[in-house]
Amino acid sequence: MTDSATSLPAGDRPQPSGAARLALFAASPQQAWHAAWALAVAAAAALFMIVFGGASGASAGALLAGAAPGLIGWVWRAEGKARLGLLAIWTVAAVAAGATAGGPAGPLASWTLAPLLASGALGGLWAEGAAATGAAALALILFAALRVAPPPVAGVQAALLGCTGIVALVAGAAGLSLRLPGLASRAPGAEAAPALAGFEILLQQLPVQALVLHRDGTADAAFGDETLGVPESVLAAEGLLPGVLPEDQGRVRACLGECLDHGHAACTFRSASPHVRTLRAEFRRMSDGRIAAALRPAPVETSADPELRARTLQAEAERDAALKDRDRAEAATRARARFLANMSHELRTPLNAIMGFSDIMRTQLFGPMPERYADYAQLIHESGAHLLDLVNDVLDMSKIEAERFTLSREVFDLRDAVGAALRLMRLQAEDARVQLRTVLPPDPLTVDADRRAVKQIVLNLVSNALKFTPEGGVVTVSVARSGADLVIGVADTGVGIAPEDLRRLGRPFEQAGDAPQRVQGAGLGLSLVRAMAALHGGTMTLESQLGEGTAVTVRLPVLAEAGEAAA
Amino acid sequence: MMAKKVLIVEDNELNMKLFHDLLDAQGYETLQTREGLQALALARQHRPDLILMDIQLPEISGLEVTKWLKEDDDLSHIPVVAVTAFAMKGDEERIREGGCEAYISKPISVSTFLDTVRRFLG
Numbered sequence: 001m002t003d004s005a006t007s008l009p010a011g012d013r014p015q016p017s018g019a020a021r022l023a024l025f026a027a028s029p030q031q032a033w034h035a036a037w038a039l040a041v042a043a044a045a046a047l048f049m050i051v052f053g054g055a056s057g058a059s060a061g062a063l064l065a066g067a068a069p070g071l072i073g074w075v076w077r078a079e080g081k082a083r084l085g086l087l088a089i090w091t092v093a094a095v096a097a098g099a100t101a102g103g104p105a106g107p108l109a110s111w112t113l114a115p116l117l118a119s120g121a122l123g124g125l126w127a128e129g130a131a132a133t134g135a136a137a138l139a140l141i142l143f144a145a146l147r148v149a150p151p152p153v154a155g156v157q158a159a160l161l162g163c164t165g166i167v168a169l170v171a172g173a174a175g176l177s178l179r180l181p182g183l184a185s186r187a188p189g190a191e192a193a194p195a196l197a198g199f200e201i202l203l204q205q206l207p208v209q210a211l212v213l214h215r216d217g218t219a220d221a222a223f224g225d226e227t228l229g230v231p232e233s234v235l236a237a238e239g240l241l242p243g244v245l246p247e248d249q250g251r252v253r254a255c256l257g258e259c260l261d262h263g264h265a266a267c268t269f270r271s272a273s274p275h276v277r278t279l280r281a282e283f284r285r286m287s288d289g290r291i292a293a294a295l296r297p298a299p300v301e302t303s304a305d306p307e308l309r310a311r312t313l314q315a316e317a318e319r320d321a322a323l324k325d326r327d328r329a330e331a332a333t334r335a336r337a338r339f340l341a342n343m344s345h346e347l348r349t350p351l352n353a354i355m356g357f358s359d360i361m362r363t364q365l366f367g368p369m370p371e372r373y374a375d376y377a378q379l380i381h382e383s384g385a386h387l388l389d390l391v392n393d394v395l396d397m398s399k400i401e402a403e404r405f406t407l408s409r410e411v412f413d414l415r416d417a418v419g420a421a422l423r424l425m426r427l428q429a430e431d432a433r434v435q436l437r438t439v440l441p442p443d444p445l446t447v448d449a450d451r452r453a454v455k456q457i458v459l460n461l462v463s464n465a466l467k468f469t470p471e472g473g474v475v476t477v478s479v480a481r482s483g484a485d486l487v488i489g490v491a492d493t494g495v496g497i498a499p500e501d502l503r504r505l506g507r508p509f510e511q512a513g514d515a516p517q518r519v520q521g522a523g524l525g526l527s528l529v530r531a532m533a534a535l536h537g538g539t540m541t542l543e544s545q546l547g548e549g550t551a552v553t554v555r556l557p558v559l560a561e562a563g564e565a566a567a
Numbered sequence: 568m569m570a571k572k573v574l575i576v577e578d579n580e581l582n583m584k585l586f587h588d589l590l591d592a593q594g595y596e597t598l599q600t601r602e603g604l605q606a607l608a609l610a611r612q613h614r615p616d617l618i619l620m621d622i623q624l625p626e627i628s629g630l631e632v633t634k635w636l637k638e639d640d641d642l643s644h645i646p647v648v649a650v651t652a653f654a655m656k657g658d659e660e661r662i663r664e665g666g667c668e669a670y671i672s673k674p675i676s677v678s679t680f681l682d683t684v685r686r687f688l689g
Contacts, residue, residue: 345623348652352674353581356589359677366592388674 033121033175034073040171041067044164048157058100058153059161062108066097066168069118083122090115091132095139101153103144104137107162112136113169120176211293212286215256217241220290229279229295230271240293245270252281259283259291268298333401340398347391355384393524396456400531407450407535411560414445414454414486418479421458425466433471436462439478447486449558453532454488460525461490461552468550469494485538486558491551497544529554570596571688574615576606576632577650578625582673586619586650589680595688603627607635610642617687622651622662630665637666646687650675 045063048056069090078086094114101108112133119129153161203210209229212221218239226232230243244252248269259265266282278298283291360366361377369377399405422438429436447454458477465475473493480487529552530540538556573590577583578601587597598613600606603624610618618636622629629649636642649662652673659670669683 345652348673349579349582352652353579353585355674356582356585356677356680359675360585360589363677365589365677384674 028077030121030123031074031077033172034070034118036070036175037168037172038067038070038074041070041164041168044168048160052157056157058102059157062097062100062153062161063164065093065100066108066111066114066165069093069114073118073121078122083125084128086122087115087119087125087128087132090118091136091139094133094136095143098136098140099143101161101165102158104140105144107153107158108165109137109140110162110165110169112140114172117169117172117176120173207296209295211235211240211295213240213256213283213291213293215260215291217253217256228297231273234273243271243273245272245276255281255283256291260285260289337398337401340395344391344395348388351384351388351391355381355388358384390524393528396528397524397531400528400535405531405535407453409448409450411446411448412451414447414449414479415440417451417455418458418477418488421455421462422477424459425462428463428466429475432466432469434466434469435474436466437474437476439476439480441480445479445481445486446560447556447558448560449486449536449556450532453535454556457488457529457532457554458490460529461488461554464525464552465490465492465494465550468492473549481559482555484557484559485555488554488556489551491549493549496546496548496550497542498546502542502544526552570594571617572596572598572613572615573684573688574598574600574606574609574613574618576600576603576619576624576629577621578602578623579621582621585675586680589677590684593681593684595684601625603629603632606632607639607642610636610645611639614642615645617684618645618647619684620647620649620667622649622653630662630667633666648683648687 041063045060045067048059048063052059069086072089073086076086094111097111098104098106098108103109115132115136116126116129119125119132122129203223206224207228208224209226210223211219211229213219216239219235222232222235230240234243241249241252251267252269255265255267264282264284266280268278268280270276271279279295280298282294284293286292358377358381361369362374362381364374396405418438418440422436425436462475462477469475469492475490475492478487478489478491480489526540526542533540533554533556536556536558538554538558541553541555542550543553544550573595575583575586575590575597577586577599583599583601587599590597598609598615600609601624603626606618606620609615620629620633624632629651633647633649636645636647646668647666648669648671649665649667650671650673651658651662662670668687671680671683
């Protein structure tokens with residue numbers, strides 16, 4: 001609004017002109033114009049009385065009559081229809097002044113134009129003003145014809161009075177057309193009127209709420225959209241602060257003070273009415289020491305502006321929907337993980353009795369029993385152990401899928417972990433009459449990895465290889481460095497995998513071959529290997545020739561001495 | 568010499584029987600309960616030499632019961648061995664932090680079970 005004036009540094013601020021200074025005392029531009037007219041014409045009357053003494057009676061009287069409507073318009077801010085009343089007063093005064101000075105031929109006959117001028121100051125009532133001027137002129141002529149007018153002012157006084165009248169009219173017109181500060185908004189030229197109307201509309205429909213405030217938060221004026229800021233009823237009654245939540249009032253008060261000290265300030269606060277929401281306020285010090293303020297909803301806040309609200313609501317709805325989808329998916333994953341964890345617990349409890357009692361029997365802890373029964377006890381125990389492996393695999397897989405499986409990394413010699421896994425498989429290999437060969441490097445192979453996961457990878461791969469390798473076959477486990485990666489390879493001379501099955505393998509619960517070819521297992525072994533490799537940032541690849549064998553290669557970027565080796 | 572007493576806190580009947588039979592065969596006397604609160608009362612009354620604690624109990628967690636035992640000056644010296652079917656990563660740490668002296672996971676291996684018990688009873 002008054003940006004250009006208020007943003008000037010104090011020293012460069014232009015001194016207000018007389019009219020502008022006057023405007024500071026007048027509450028509105030229209031009153032300022034009236035005040036200027038009244039003061040100027042009354043001053044002229046005073047001059048006439050001083051210069052011509054008692055002989056100036058008619059002249060001074062005429063001038064005072066002409067000054068009267070200015071005085072009235074100064075005191076009374078006429079608005080709406082009331083402006084027509086003020087225009088009527090102007091008309092009567094013009095007739096009175098003109099008639100007192102000598103009627104239509106007298107020196108102040110020109111003041112029949114004064115109502116027209118006043119209509120300009122009253123906000124462009126040009127048609128009414130023209131009518132008033134016409135009426136005034138008619139009245140003067142009528143008075144002259146009826147000879148009710150006093151004798152005309154004559155001589156020097158008449159000439160001076162005529163000049164004064166003309167000067168007053170010209171100055172008044174200039175005051176309108178020059179758009180001096182304070183008169184500007186009420187100085188419509190014929191073509192300026194629509195622009196002014198646009199200005200009014202703009203003020204009332206600013207996309208912010210614009211306020212003129214004092215340091216204590218009381219408001220002189222409010223423009224713009226009140227739904228974006230503080231209700232005008234609150235502002236008019238008590239100012240900005242009562243519209244602010246009590247907790248935030250201190251901040252706003254401090255911000256107003258800061259604005260007066262530094263010329264500008266801004267703060268965010270929560271409004272108290274009509275409902276709590278966060279507003280952003282920017283303050284600027286105006287040239288007259290008051291504060292211009294712009295209020296708007298703080299970003300990402302529901303707003304009363306329907307379009308903004310609709311946009312915000314839509315964005316929120318989309319976000320909510322996305323969050324709900326994610327929550328649902330997460331809840332489902334969590335529920336499944338919890339179910340599997342509980343199931344794992346429930347399966348282990350009876351397994352404890354199965355394996356515990358069969359363990360007592362197969363070791364004949366409480367005394368001898370027929371060997372055949374002892375063998376059965378051994379079979380029961382082994383089946384229990386296998387069931388336990390499956391339960392553990394399912395649990396691991398569910399944890400990996402729920403992304404709750406976290407690696408416990410440690411630095412260790414990989415050969416130890418592989419050795420431990422192979423010791424566990426040795427017996428199974430002997431039972432299957434399959435040769436288990438290992439190719440380990442002679443030097444320590446230090447890795448930074450999850451020991452249990454690596455062991456599990458080796459166990460699962462070797463266990464798979466033994467299952468699918470017929471008697472007399474060979475399973476080779478090799479561990480080596482390859483560039484920055486650790487490579488674990490398990491190759492067998494088994495039945496191999498058909499190309500169409502190769503694609504499916506490594507996915508949970510998939511097994512190769514026809515039902516009779518399938519062996520015990522849930523089909524989780526390879527998926528676990530792949531998942532555990534992926535957790536380490538590594539990969540698993542499968543190569544196979546049907547009838548010739550299968551080779552599984554796991555590459556893991558876990559070499560602890562990779563940096564040193566490269567250096 | 569009096570037989571060593573082992574308090575078994577276990578809510579599954581078959582497992583209770585398994586543990587009892589194993590301990591009984593070794594010449595230990597057993598006290599049995601399936602409830603945490605009663606475990607505390609039995610421990611006060613009989614002062615067992617070892618407590619086998621199932622962690623997953625119906626009413627109160629075995630860890631909670633262990634906490635009470637360890638807070639009781641008269642009972643805190645009794646070793647508590649957790650026996651649990653939870654074999655999740657971190658369970659062992661959690662159980663040891665809870666004050667248990669040792670941890671046996673279910674399903675048990677008979678030899679591991681007996682070794683652990685002997686470690687505390689000599």
